Amino acid sequence: MASIRQQLTMFVPAHAAAELEHVRSIVDPVQSSLIPAHITLCREDEIVDFSSIRQRLQHLAFPPITLTFGAPEVFLGHGLILHCIEGEQAFLQLREYILASDNIKIQRPHLTLAHPRNPKASGNSLAAAASLSNPLQISFTSIYLIEQEGTSPWRVLETYVLLKNR
Template sequence: MTLFVPGPLAAEIEAVRHVVDPIQKRLIPAHVTLCREDELGRLSEMELDARLLSPHLKPVTLRFGEPEAFHGHGIVMYGIEGLEDFRFLRQTILGALDLKPQRPHITLAHPRNPQAPGNSLDRAAGLRTLPPINFNTLCLIEQVMGSPWQVLRSIELSAS
C-alpha cells in the first residue's frame, strides 16, 4: 500500500528520478510506502476492506529532509515532519499498536538497480527545499515478475 506524490511536486521529483535512476522511475512513480505486503498479508480481504473504509483514515502531510545516499548509489529523502500521523495511518490500517518501525521516505534511486550515469546527490540537490506534501489518496498496488507496479485500488482519505 502506498501514497503517491501528487501533482506538480510529483513532476519535480520525477524529473530528478529520471536522471538518477530511470529504471526505478519506470517501475513506480514517486511514492511513500505505507504498508508492505508482508504486513498486509496478515489481514483477510474482508478485514482489509473494513479498515480501508474506516472514518479514521485521514490525509497525511509529510515534509522530507535533504536527499541522502544509502547502500552505495541509492538516494533517499526521509520524512522529518508528519511522522506521528503517518504512524497513526499505518496503525489504523494494520490494526496493531506494535508495528515494526517504518520511516516514511521517497526513494529517488534504488541501489538494486544499476547505477545510472546521472546518479549523484548533486543531481538531487534541487529537491532540498520541497514544501510539505499532502497525501490524500492511498493506493493498493502490486508488482508481478519485475514489471511496473499496477494500482489495484485507490482510496480517497477524508479530512472530515
C-alpha cells in the same frame, strides 16, 4: 511463474510530483519506469489478511497526511533517499489503524529517488538531486493497493481516499 507482490502505498500527488519525477528519471531511470514517486505505507508481508484491512480502508476516518522531507542523502552505495523530518506521527497512526495494532514493525516514511538494487545510472549523484526543494512538504490524499508481477511496472488495484471532513 513470476512472483506477485502487493503493498499499500501513497503516491505523491501529481501537482507535487513533477520536480521529483524529473530528478528520479535522471538518478534512476529503472526505478522511475517501475513506479511513480511514493511512500510505502504497508509492505507485502504486513497485508496478508487483506479482507480485514480492506474493511478498515473502506471506513477511513483520517485527514490527508502532510509529510516534510529533508535534503537528499546517499544510502547503500548509490541509493538516494529523502527522509521524513516532520509528520511521522500521523503516518504511524495511519499504519496502526490499517494494521489494527500498535505492535507493528517500525517503518519510517521516505521517498526513494534511486534504489541501490538497480544499476547505477550515469546521472546518479547528490548534485543531480540538489535541485529539489528543501525542505519538501507534501500532502498525501489517497492510499493505493498496488501490485507488481515479476519485474513489471507496479499497477494500481484499489484506491482509498483520505477525507478532510470525516
